[in-house]
Amino acid sequence: MKDNKSSILGIEGNVIVLVGYLGGLFLSWIIGINYFAWLLPLILYIIEKKNEFIKEQMAQATVLYIFVSIIMLIFNLIWIIMFPGSYKLGLNLENFSGSTLIVSTMNILSVTIAIIITLIVINTSMKTWYYENYKIPIIRFFVPKFRSLLSKVMKNSKTNKEKVEEEKQEEIKEEEKKNEEGVKTEENKENVSQKRKKKK
Numbered sequence: 150m151k152d153n154k155s156s157i158l159g160i161e162g163n164v165i166v167l168v169g170y171l172g173g174l175f176l177s178w179i180i181g182i183n184y185f186a187w188l189l190p191l192i193l194y195i196i197e198k199k200n201e202f203i204k205e206q207m208a209q210a211t212v213l214y215i216f217v218s219i220i221m222l223i224f225n226l227i228w229i230i231m232f233p234g235s236y237k238l239g240l241n242l243e244n245f246s247g248s249t250l251i252v253s254t255m256n257i258l259s260v261t262i263a264i265i266i267t268l269i270v271i272n273t274s275m276k277t278w279y280y281e282n283y284k285i286p287i288i289r290f291f292v293p294k295f296r297s298l299l300s301k302v303m304k305n306s307k308t309n310k311e312k313v314e315e316e317k318q319e320e321i322k323e324e325e326k327k328n329e330e331g332v333k334t335e336e337n338k339e340n341v342s343q344k345r346k347k348k349k
Contacts, residue, residue, distance in 0.1 A: 153280060156198040166206045166277045169193045173214045174270045178263075183221060187214035194299070205292070206277055208299070209284070212291045217266055224259055 153162040169190040176186035190210035197203045231251065269285060276283040284292075 153200070153202070155200050155203055157193070157196055162200050162203050163278045163280060165193060165197070165200075165203050166210075167274055169207050169210045170270050170274045170277070173210055174267060177214060177217055177266070184218045187211045187218060190214065195303075202280065202282060204296075205282060208296050209273075209288060209292050212295050213266075213269070213285060213288050216288065220262060224255070228255065 154160070155162050155165045157165060172189045173186045176189060177183045187210075190207040194204055194207035194211060197207065273283050273285060
């Protein structure tokens with residue numbers, strides 16, 4: 150039987166994947182931190198060390214929520230450009246006389262996109278719960294590129310850490326050498342002083 154356990158506290162893999170997808174969805178609905186919903190699956194991807202199913206799905210979830218963040222950012226930029234005073238006035242339609250149609254269209258679009266993303270996440274969560282390595286259309290094409298890029302970044306960070314560790318080890322060795330030399334000089338001084346005493 151295939152081992153589906155995660156390296157994260159030995160929890161079942163489907164539970165970790167569910168936390169990544171639904172946790173990211175929950176964060177994407179919270180104003181202020183919705184742009185950073187992709188951080189949760191990314192952290193799970195980095196922490197997981199052995200389960201390929203979890204790593205593949207968390208990479209996919211990260212890419213999905215990055216796309217969601219980009220879409221939200223575009224919508225907010227359009228809103229700010231079209232209605233510069235919107236964040237001061239609030240989202241009351243009465244504040245935008247003559248632009249009710251545009252505002253309504255944007256609201257409908259944003260709600261429609263939110264519903265589509267929610268359905269995609271729920272569908273993916275249900276399939277992955279039974280350990281189906283489900284690939285989200287369109288998103289699936291970006292996952293391998295994302296994983297290769299992330300692996301390069303992680304390798305570079307590891308090499309930098311190794312360099313720092315090597316430098317530390319060299320410093321420790323140099324200090325040990327200095328200490329040994331200091332001990333030797335002290336011993337030599339003692340030997341010289343003892344010889345002088347014997348001569349006297």
